[in-house]
Amino acid sequence: MVLKADFLTYGKCIQDFARAHPDKGFPESLESLGPEGNACLSDELSKGIKGEFRIQYTPGARSGNGFVETYNISAIESVPKSDQRTTMYSDESARIWFRYDSPSQSGHPYLIYFPATAFSTAENCAWQAYGRVWIISEGTQERKTTDRNEFLKNCFGFPEWGERRVLVAFGYSYEYRFSLQPSGNAAGFEIDVRPTTYGVSALRSYLAIGTFTDDGKPLRFTVHATPQDRLATEADPLALPQEVDMPIKLQAADAQWCGDRLCE
Numbered sequence: 001m002v003l004k005a006d007f008l009t010y011g012k013c014i015q016d017f018a019r020a021h022p023d024k025g026f027p028e029s030l031e032s033l034g035p036e037g038n039a040c041l042s043d044e045l046s047k048g049i050k051g052e053f054r055i056q057y058t059p060g061a062r063s064g065n066g067f068v069e070t071y072n073i074s075a076i077e078s079v080p081k082s083d084q085r086t087t088m089y090s091d092e093s094a095r096i097w098f099r100y101d102s103p104s105q106s107g108h109p110y111l112i113y114f115p116a117t118a119f120s121t122a123e124n125c126a127w128q129a130y131g132r133v134w135i136i137s138e139g140t141q142e143r144k145t146t147d148r149n150e151f152l153k154n155c156f157g158f159p160e161w162g163e164r165r166v167l168v169a170f171g172y173s174y175e176y177r178f179s180l181q182p183s184g185n186a187a188g189f190e191i192d193v194r195p196t197t198y199g200v201s202a203l204r205s206y207l208a209i210g211t212f213t214d215d216g217k218p219l220r221f222t223v224h225a226t227p228q229d230r231l232a233t234e235a236d237p238l239a240l241p242q243e244v245d246m247p248i249k250l251q252a253a254d255a256q257w258c259g260d261r262l263c264e
Contacts, residue, residue: 003053003075003088004096004112005200006045010055010073011094012199013040015227018068025068026092030057052079053088060092094203094227095240111242113202115193118170120245123208123221125155126176126189130216152176166192171201186212198229206239207232217260221246223253 013033017040018026027033034046048055053075060070074089084100084107095114099107115122128134129148136145136154145151156167156174166175175192188211195202204225211219223246225239226232238252246253247262256263 003050004098006050007073007075007088007090007096008113008199008203009041009045010057011090011096011203011227012229013038014071014073015094015203015229016040019228024066026059026071028059028068030055050075052077053086054078092227095243096203111240113171114204114243115170115172115202115206116243116245118172119193119206119208119223119243121156122167122174122191122193123210123244125152126191126208126210127212127218128155129176129178129189130186130212132184148178149176168196171196185216188212192231194231203227204239204243205230205232206244207234207236208244209234218255218257220257221253221255225253 010030014026017033017038018024020038027037030041030046030048031037033041035043037046044050045055048057055073055075057073058071059068062068070092072089072091074087077086084102086098087101087106088096088098090096096112097109098112099109101107129152133144133146134148134151135142136151153167156169166173168174173194173196177190177192179187179189181187188209190210191206191208193206193208195205204227207224208221209223210221213219223239223244224232224234224236225243226236238254241248241250241253244253246255250262258264
């Protein structure tokens with residue numbers, strides 16, 4: 001879809017503007033991001049035009065001190081090639097959605113540019129990293145290792161090593177931290193998940209926090225997210241469960257276990 005990458009550019013420019021103008025918040029218009037503004041957008045994108053799509057940007061109402069806290073941006077196919085019309089949209093969360101609308105009803109929304117199953121793999125590997133000795137596979141051979149980082153790289157499926165020796169897969173980097181019990185077993189973990197290139201591979205960053213029971217079972221797992229070009233923190237809102245391949249019934253990325261099952 002021709003507009004997908006451009007929506008990342010829109011999100012990056014809008015978020016960067018807000019970060020550079022803490023007294024103003026989000027921009028009043030796309031023109032302020034174009035050649036006549038801070039030159040983050042091309043002339044075409046700042047005018048809300050991309051091929052057969054027309055883009056509408058709507059800033060939220062100003063607060064009492066003139067601060068813009070929210071926005072909506074949408075793109076609608078002006079000359080659809082079939083009876084289905086493509087719509088893309090986003091907001092201050094920088095989540096990007098698209099759907100195919102028929103003349104009679106809106107289609108199902110699909111989220112794009114999120115880690116999903118790769119995030120789930122990172123989580124599962126962290127739960128398996130509880131102990132002190134692991135079996136790793138090398139081709140057709142298996143061997144033991146006491147190196148937690150070596151186990152994680154092997155468990156993750158041989159992803160690339162990025163800067164600072166973080167794991168890199170599918171446009172995101174994953175950096176693990178573990179807190180340890182006196183025995184050397186893990187008490188909990190944190191995973192910083194960031195786009196490899198902000199505004200190109202993705203926009204949202206995540207902080208995953210997991211806690212083990214004393215006997216190494218999952219106790220709680222939460223994921224916080226930010227649309228800004230920085231590490232996510234516990235002060236940031238919880239992610240949507242579908243962003244990080246968690247059960248949608250949770251409503252938000254916050255899971256607690258009661259024994260071997262998620263608590264109701």
